[in-house]
Amino acid sequence: MTRVVVVDDQTLVRQGIRGLLDLAGIDVVGEAGDGAEALEVIAEAEPDVVLLDLRMPRHDGIWALRRLREGESRVPVLVLTTFNDDELVLEALRAGARGYLLKDVTLDQLTRAVHTLAAGGTLVAPSITDRLLRAIQDGPPPAAEGPVRIEDLTEREVEVLRLVAEGYSNREIAGVLHLAEGTVKNHVSAILVKLGARDRTNAVLRALHEGVLP
Incomplete structure (x- = not known):
């Protein structure tokens, strides 16, 4: 069973994601409310994939991604956020994210993304891929x-x-x-x-x- 840590500052959102992933047979082995707490939970739980929100108080998702990279963590991180901003997408990918999805995805899309990252793949939401490629070409x-x-x-x-x-x-x-x-x-x-x-x-x-x- 794939093991996941969910990082989001909203408790209700974390509980909702946990419930949905449970239905899909994915084991949520830890939760965190900000970037600093995420590092502790990830180190303890040793998940296969991390679902990470970006905008959080104190230490945000980009901060957590950079700290994980500096610590040479190999855990793949899937950004799951409401923010559909080109610069933020690029910043997250450059900081080490292996995937980027918006929170309007279906459960099937989310579970497939989790399994893709757990298997060593990468994934960016199709809805932002074209804009991302243009931003890469221009930047x-x-x-x-x-x-x-x-x-x-x-x-x-x-x-x-x-x-x-x-x-x-x-x-x-x-x-x-x-x-x-x-x-x-x-x-x-x-x-x-x-x-x-x-x-x-x-x-x-x-x-x-x-x-x-x-």
Whole structure:
């Protein structure tokens, strides 16, 4: 069973999400009301996925994302918020979020997103994808943590990167490309090094900037 921590400053919202995820067979193993409390709960509960609101008092979601990244946490974070602002979406993704959904999603969409992130994929709500891509094209590229060597990507690595951008997990990519899952992991690692990216989401953003992906 997939284990989830829900972070939202509204108790009623947290209870509602817990109830819905319970119906879908997803185990909510912790709740938090702000970013600081979230770090404590995540460290204790060790969830598979974190559902994170962005606008919270004291320490908000962006603060929590940055602290998790600084602590080298591997837990995938799915932003679940009412805020449909381009700059906020980009800021969250650059801070380390692996997914971004609005709270008007259906239960089926939410559960599929949770399972996608738990399996190693990424996901951004289709309703904001077009605007996000335009913002990426118009704005500065995400900060790289190493040398950018996009020209060194092989055709196979571009294929893998395209599927990563579409939210496929390593296992799903292996099935599509008829490769071993370990081989896909090696390709992903090589892509991160060549793009100077800290994670899969950052790699996709940089590739979009450089025109590697349409």
